[in-house]
Amino acid sequence: MTDGLRDFVEDLQPRQLPPPLQQQQQYAHISRQRGRRPMFGQRPVAPPQPLSPNVTSAAAAAAAQTGVADSNNINDESIRNLPEPSSQSTLKKQLLGPSVLKSGQDNVDQSKVAEIIYxxxxxxxxxxxxxxxxLELTKRIDRILRKKAEIEKIDTSVDLKRADAYIAALELDRDLSQTIVHVDCDAFYASVEELDRPxxxxxxxxxxxxxxxTCNYEARKFGVRSGxxxxxxxxxxxxxxxxxLNFEKYNAKAKEVREVLARYDERFEAASCDEAYLNITGYLAKHNLDPEEAVEKMRQEVFEHSKLTVSAGIAPNARIAKICSNKNKPNGQFRVGNDRSIVMSFMxxxxxxxxxxxxRVFERELEAVGIKTCGDIYPLRGLILKLFGQKAYEFLISVSLGLGRTVIRPAEExxxxxxxxxxTFPDLEGTANLREKLRKTAEALEEDLTKTELQGRTLALKVKMFTYEEAxxxxxxxxPIWKAGDVYEYALPLLTKLEEEYKPMKLRLMGLRMTNLSSRKKSGGSGGGSGGNFFKPVIVKKRKLGAEVEEKWEEWPEEEWGKYDEAGFEVRRADEGDMDPDELKYFDGLESDDLVGLECDDDDDEKERNEKSASDEEEKKEEEVVYWPCPICDLPQMPDDRAFNDHVDYCLSRQTIREAVREGGGERDTTPVAPPLTRTGGSASPEKATMSTVFKEYKQTGSHKNPLPSRRGRPRGKKRKL
DNA sequence: GCGGATCAC
DNA sequence: TATGGTGATCCGC
Incomplete structure (x- = not known):
């Protein structure tokens, strides 16, 4: 350890500056960690020997020996739990960490790294x-595979049809008009440190x-990674x-970077300390610039202004842009053009x-059923819903189509x-000790609640046993409370409950978390939650079976990542034009929910779930219900007037579009990219490649709305802005 | 609604 | 000697 480094640590001890952005708060705490240990300074050791060509360290050599066969180590006492040798490899991969696929490791022998870590x-x-x-995961994957075998025995044509209808609906919504950029600082913290110490x-x-x-690229050559x-x-x-860590420094640098980004999109979205999304569509039009030129220029300006290099991804939506920013890291950029065939072949x-x-977990589950690439999703579209559930289904389908959000907005919203x-702390046990720790934790929480002027109505106590088991x-x-005394008082029963459940409880971590938040700011402000004075949050309801839906919750990772627009901020991007995406999704969601007999119990009404026989009820309904076949697509619909009419309207509008496509000849964009995606039976469009083109025109004219006289009112209510 | 698990950074 | 902290979501019960 060096004194200089120690000074650093002492310096940042009182720490924590007001983070300009919500997202940054998640890092602020780190600087006040207790129990710091001596820093590791430079050691007098052999010169660097990257792992790339040859590994020469003793550890690596030893690993290479044992690594001949994966199962050689199975007799180790500590891992006797392991079921069969084959799982060793997955475990090794697991131990490698979450960022194996990230950049900077391309020339590193991952199997050797895995051995060393193992x-x-x-x-x-x-x-x-x-x-x-x-082991748990392996068992779960086993269940998934058995389920898959079951499903494959029965007729899946209905599921296939439904998936195709869903895909067609999503395709109608595809928006290729926006240019989204994801900017990612290269090894951010490490780069900032290097500025001070070249x-x-x-x-x-x-x-x-x-x-x-994080670590710099020199370190990555050895297989070292963040996390x-x-x-x-x-x-x-x-x-x-x-x-x-020195967060003051990082925040200052992050601000410099953001100053440049704001020139290109004043409403850019800071996704974290070192990442941001921009919608540069407006900028490009205004300055008549090519996307690549503009981003090149932007990165150059960032560098001049902050001396930091950033990587960028350019794409029609945020999801792909994010993937692209990793493609030419560090200090590079990559673009996926605003063209369906380009998007599809990229995916x-x-x-x-x-x-x-x-x-890592979902990756293994997907791999087990035969999905390694995004292109592998489509052929299995008829199975995914039953295998992984509604949310994962919607997510995977949209991924396979290369869809993603195009609305970018400030993190503050x-x-x-x-x-x-x-x-985390050294193993701790004993009621008195644990209570003392609880008190400290409550005080730490109060500090954050004070800073944010928030209070909460639900309190959660989290512990991690010395075995790493969590509860x-x-x-x-x-x-609502926010004072440490109150927090402690209400947390204590939770702690004693846990102590009883886990007899002699020995902990390595303790945490307190408040939810159901409301603001304590006099002027309202953005704190949300029940109890808030000014900004009462929109009641967001999840999809409900059959019943009217006031507000719908956007599907999982796909759009907002769970963040929602509390006070109904007007989002003014062009992409949320006239066609209300919710409506399409609504019908499709309704369809699948209803027909699959899936456990779609996302009700907010307590009464509905009082029956513990929910699944029985579900099954009974499934048998009794007589579906009404849609005259257009022939798919069975719920026997509900409004829902049925809505569906027919929707189908008709799609029909209209299809006919328009045929009339237009469908000559453009006909590159047969991603073959599986162009044609399947049922209601899928014969030429999807042109659908989006046609749809764009519809969007402009607005003529797609109510192609026929509507028989009733749409389920109204505030439309969810995407 | 709760508790466990997963995911991102 | 010995693997983090914050925040969010989803699923099964």
Missing amino acids: EASKGSKYFANESRKD ELKTVPMAVGKGVLT MAGHIAIKLCPQLIFLP KSLPVRKVNGVG YIRKSIGSES IRQKPLPY
């Missing part, structure tokens, strides 16, 4: 926990302790230099893991739904 982890409690989780540029260096927050445990990183790269070979929302504080107990409160 060897270094073996025997630890952490490892045992990972093994347990891996000599670090040429040596492997990491920021953060315990778990690395990696510090002691593992040392095994991979003994000469790795560790720096402490076709893209590993699903690259998509935001597909993590999102409302926070929870606020919490948690910390949460939560409780609604009689009134």
Whole structure:
């Protein structure tokens, strides 16, 4: 350790400046971590030996030996839980960490890295926990595969038809008119540190302790990654230099970057400290610039202004832009053009893991059923709903089509739904000790509640046992609280409850979190939640079976990532034109929910769920209901007048469009990209490639609305802005 | 509504 | 000696 580094740590101890953006608060806490340990300074060791060509470290050599066969280590006592040798490989991959597919690791031998990590982890409690989780996942995947076999036995043509109808509806909504940019700073924290200490540029260096927050590209050559445990990183790269976090510095730099971004889209969306989305459609039109030119210029300006390099992705929507920004990292950019065939061919070979929302677990589940790339989704579209559920279905389908949101808006317009504080510490046990820790945790939470001027009506206590097993107990409160004393008082019963459940409870982490938030600001403000004075949140209801829907909740990761527009902010982007996407989705959702007999119990009405025999009820209904066949698409509809009429209207509008396509000859854009996506039986359009083109015209004229006299009123209510 | 799990950063 | 913290969502019960 060096004194200089220690000074750094002392310096930031009181810490925490008001983060300009909501998202940044999630990082602010880190700087006040207790129990800091000595920093690792430079060690007198052998010169750097990247893992790229040859691994020469002792650990690697040892690993190489044991690594001949994956199952060689199975007799280790600590991993006796492991079922069969085959799961070793998945576990190793799991241990590799979440960012294997990220950039900067292309020339690193991942299997050797995996071995080293595996060897270094073996025997630890952490490892045992990972093994347990891996086993659970393997079992779950087993169930999924059995389910798949079941489904394949029966007739899936109805599911296929429904999927095709859904896809057709989504296709109608496709918007290729916007140019979205995702900007991502390269190794942000590490780069900022290098500005102050240029000599670090040429040596492997990491920021953060315990778990690395990030590391520079020199370090990545050794297989070091962000999110990696510090002691593992040392095994991979003994000469790795560790720096402490310095959020003031990072925030200042982030601000500089944002100043430039604002020139291109004043309503850009800061997704985190070092990431942002921009809609540069307006900018391009105004300055008559090519997207690539403009972004090139923007990155150049960012560099001149902040001395930091950024990477960027340019695409018709945020999801693809995000993927693109990783493509030519560092200091590069990549564009997927605003053209359906380009989008489709880009998605076709893209590993699903690259998509935001597909993590290590989902990746394995998908792989098990034969989905490795986004192009693999479409052929299985008839199975996915039953295999993974409604949300995952909607998500995967939209991913396979390369769809994503095109509305970008400032982070300030999102409302926070929870606020919490948690910390890890050396194993702790004993009622008195745990209560003391609880008190400290409550005080930390009060601090954040004070800063944000929030209060909450539901309190949750989270603990992590010394075995890494986690548990949460939560409780609604009689009134909103924010003071540490109150928090402690209400948290104590939760703690004692846990102590009873887990007999001698030994903890390594404790956290408190408040939900059901409301603002304590006099002037209203953005705090949302029940109890709020000015901005009462919109009641957002999830899809309900058959019944009228006041507000619909946008499907999972697809759009807003759960953040919603509390006070009904007017979003003024062009893309939310006249065709209300909700309506299409509504009908489709209704269809699938109703017909599949899926457990769609997203009701907010308590009475509806009082019957524990919900599933029985469901089945009974399923048998009794007589569906009305739609005269257009022939798919069975719920016997509900309004819903039926809505559906027919919808089908007619699609029919109209289809005919328009045929008349127009459908000659444009006919490249047969992504073959599976162009044609399937049933109601799918014969020429989807042109549908979006046609639809654009419809959007302009607005003539698609109510192609025939409507028989009733649409389910009204505030339309969800996408 | 609760608790566990997953995901992103 | 020994693998983080904040916030959000989804699923099963």
